[in-house]
Amino acid sequence: MSVYPKAVHINEEGPREGFQIEKGPISTARKIELIDSLSKTGLKQIQTVSFMPAKNVPGMADADEVVKGFTRFPGVTYTGLWLNEKGLQRAIATNKLDVKGMLSLCASEKFLLRNQKRTLKENLAAQHSIVKMYQENNIPVVRAGLMAAFGCNFEGDIAIAHVLDTLQQMLDIGEQYRLDLQLISLADTMAWATPLSIKRVVGAVRNKFPDLQISLHLHDTRGMGIANACAGLEMGVAFYDAAVAGLGGCPFAAHSGAAGNVCTEDLVFMCHEMGIETGIDLEALIESARLAEDIVGHPLPGSVMQGGSLAKLRRKIAAAA
Amino acid sequence: MSVYPKAVHINEEGPREGFQIEKGPISTARKIELIDSLSKTGLKQIQTVSFMPAKNVPGMADADEVVKGFTRFPGVTYTGLWLNEKGLQRAIATNKLDVKGMLSLCASEKFLLRNQKRTLKENLAAQHSIVKMYQENNIPVVRAGLMAAFGCNFEGDIAIAHVLDTLQQMLDIGEQYRLDLQLISLADTMAWATPLSIKRVVGAVRNKFPDLQISLHLHDTRGMGIANACAGLEMGVAFYDAAVAGLGGCPFAAHSGAAGNVCTEDLVFMCHEMGIETGIDLEALIESARLAEDIVGHPLPGSVMQGGSLAKLRRKIAAAA
Numbered sequence: 317m318s319v320y321p322k323a324v325h326i327n328e329e330g331p332r333e334g335f336q337i338e339k340g341p342i343s344t345a346r347k348i349e350l351i352d353s354l355s356k357t358g359l360k361q362i363q364t365v366s367f368m369p370a371k372n373v374p375g376m377a378d379a380d381e382v383v384k385g386f387t388r389f390p391g392v393t394y395t396g397l398w399l400n401e402k403g404l405q406r407a408i409a410t411n412k413l414d415v416k417g418m419l420s421l422c423a424s425e426k427f428l429l430r431n432q433k434r435t436l437k438e439n440l441a442a443q444h445s446i447v448k449m450y451q452e453n454n455i456p457v458v459r460a461g462l463m464a465a466f467g468c469n470f471e472g473d474i475a476i477a478h479v480l481d482t483l484q485q486m487l488d489i490g491e492q493y494r495l496d497l498q499l500i501s502l503a504d505t506m507a508w509a510t511p512l513s514i515k516r517v518v519g520a521v522r523n524k525f526p527d528l529q530i531s532l533h534l535h536d537t538r539g540m541g542i543a544n545a546c547a548g549l550e551m552g553v554a555f556y557d558a559a560v561a562g563l564g565g566c567p568f569a570a571h572s573g574a575a576g577n578v579c580t581e582d583l584v585f586m587c588h589e590m591g592i593e594t595g596i597d598l599e600a601l602i603e604s605a606r607l608a609e610d611i612v613g614h615p616l617p618g619s620v621m622q623g624g625s626l627a628k629l630r631r632k633i634a635a636a637a
Numbered sequence: 638m639s640v641y642p643k644a645v646h647i648n649e650e651g652p653r654e655g656f657q658i659e660k661g662p663i664s665t666a667r668k669i670e671l672i673d674s675l676s677k678t679g680l681k682q683i684q685t686v687s688f689m690p691a692k693n694v695p696g697m698a699d700a701d702e703v704v705k706g707f708t709r710f711p712g713v714t715y716t717g718l719w720l721n722e723k724g725l726q727r728a729i730a731t732n733k734l735d736v737k738g739m740l741s742l743c744a745s746e747k748f749l750l751r752n753q754k755r756t757l758k759e760n761l762a763a764q765h766s767i768v769k770m771y772q773e774n775n776i777p778v779v780r781a782g783l784m785a786a787f788g789c790n791f792e793g794d795i796a797i798a799h800v801l802d803t804l805q806q807m808l809d810i811g812e813q814y815r816l817d818l819q820l821i822s823l824a825d826t827m828a829w830a831t832p833l834s835i836k837r838v839v840g841a842v843r844n845k846f847p848d849l850q851i852s853l854h855l856h857d858t859r860g861m862g863i864a865n866a867c868a869g870l871e872m873g874v875a876f877y878d879a880a881v882a883g884l885g886g887c888p889f890a891a892h893s894g895a896a897g898n899v900c901t902e903d904l905v906f907m908c909h910e911m912g913i914e915t916g917i918d919l920e921a922l923i924e925s926a927r928l929a930e931d932i933v934g935h936p937l938p939g940s941v942m943q944g945g946s947l948a949k950l951r952r953k954i955a956a957a958a
Contacts, residue, residue: 320833467947469950469954470954471954472950472951472954472955473951507944508947510907510910510911511864511867511907511911512910512911512912513910536940537940537943537944538903538906538940538941538944538945538947539863539900539903539906539907539939539940539941539944540863540903540906540907540940542860542861542863542864543832543863543864543866543867543907545864546832546864546867546868547867579860582859582860582861585859585860585861586831586832586860586861586864589831589833589834590831590832590833591833618860619857619858619859619860619861620859620860622858623828623858623859623860624859626788626829626859629790629793630793630794633790633791633792633793634793
């Protein structure tokens with residue numbers, strides 16, 4: 317069979333994903349409450365906010381206050397998201413976040429043109445300016461992401477050869493600027509991946525770049541999130557982005573495409589049941605998921621927070637015996 | 638890697654699963670409308686109703702009228718569910734259903750005691766009476782099911798050796814009565830399975846009984862449904878029970894455990910995207926799923942009916958090029 321990783325590292329993106337997309341308004345205090353709850357679950361990395369202009373993302377208008385308000389837990393990395401220097405400066409000014417740089421390429425030109433009004437070539441050139449921006453601010457660039465690695469709503473299927481070429485461009489930039497790129501994220505930005513394509517793409521990437529540490533960013537829009545994560549596990553992938561309760565998705569968005577990330581506690585449940593460590597207390601995480609549901613005020617897509625863990629059932633059965 | 642089956646056969650259980658559990662009331666005409674819609678999708682087998690006492694399952698009080706009302710499509714097998722001779726006689730009296738017999742064993746004694754007030758031994762003995770009942774009615778017994786094959790809320794984990802022993806008892810009955818058991822269904826009745834346990838159990842069953850045709854009955858209570866189906870595909874399993882739109886589950890049942898079957902159109906989507914034939918028109922099935930949602934009057938758990946198929950996106954992209 318396959319070789320699961322012994323342990324999996326989860327980058328929790330729920331607060332940022334969720335509060336960015338929820339209509340709200342959600343009070344700053346409740347956002348802080350969720351982050352503090354997540355801090356106590358054993359998660360090692362939490363993306364707390366994004367620094368976007370309030371007119372574009374009203375749910376993140378209070379990002380600076382959220383960061384000011386939460387309590388840092390020892391051993392947890394707290395990150396933020398930004399798309400330009402202004403956002404980066406806000407992140408640095410918090411004097412509290414773990415500010416690390418990231419390169420971002422995209423496998424689909426049509427998606428780039430639509431979303432960032434850039435060609436592939438222009439986006440590649442922009443990465444040089446981005447690296448310089450980080451280096452001028454003494455921020456290490458440790459992570460790189462490839463968007464639309466498994467398919468694109470505007471371009472269709474993406475050739476694996478093109479994915480490999482784009483990763484090579486990324487590594488070339490890394491080498492040119494002597495970056496310590498520790499993790500390459502393959503993002504299924506528009507939910508085109510299936511377990512088979514996860515295995516094909518990850519296999520090809522491992523084949524060409526055996527030393528790369530791969531991370532998967534998966535969306536559950538077509539119900540493949542957990543199956544795709546499982547395919548990643550079977551390929552030995554040990555790093556996943558996920559969102560508690562499936563925050564960022566919405567089961568009410570009938571027919572419009574609920575676009576949530578893979579659900580953290582469902583992923584943790586699967587890992588634990590298959591003997592893979594996460595360092596996370598699943599029961600505590602389920603409590604955080606229920607808190608998230610209470611905060612947004614409507615059901616969220618997570619399943620295990622409804623069905624309950626098996627570990628809890630096993631304890632109940634043992635106690636009754 | 639693994640060997641997917643070339644084609645998959647899906648037993649659609651949505652009408653029976655869904656209308657049995659929905660609070661309703663749902664009119665007979667609308668139940669018939671869903672079955673007629675499903676008949677046009679390319680599905681080859683549809684479980685239409687169950688014949689239970691109306692006082693136990695009010696949603697199935699009109700089972701006979703539903704069967705009377707739908708239109709049989711050539712090439713489609715229409716089945717019903719019953720738990721005793723009275724139910725069987727109602728099914729036979731419809732003179733319209735494809736009435737086939739089934740053995741039913743269970744891997745968990747505690748579940749049996751709780752749900753049917755029988756020990757394992759008593760249930761085994763009961764199967765002899767059941768076979769005789771079928772034989773007296775000239776009904777072939779072609780299928781056998783094993784409940785709680787992957788774990789039990791009251792007994793906990795189930796040893797694989799016990800699963801194999803129980804299957805052996807089933808086959809012994811088959812031999813004793815010269816039954817033509819064509820398919821053995823392994824049911825994850827209480828949603829304990831993970832992709833790893835699916836592979837372990839199916840592998841062990843294949844190892845001991847290489848000639849058995851295995852079917853999987855999967856619940857999505859803990860979000861593992863599609864990942865478990867994928868694990869089945871990787872083990873070459875070609876038969877699945879599923880429910881359109883995830884009927885039978887309920888995204889509103891917060892914290893109480895939504896217990897839906899794996900969603901048919903999400904499963905079909907995964908199969909098609911991985912090159913596995915189903916004979917089903919996914920777009921037509923998505924229309925049926927939306928119809929199901931309209932009929933029950935609340936969102937259902939299916940994802941692809943929200944996110945849309947990739948085949949449709951590919952056609953749109955090709956047309957725009």
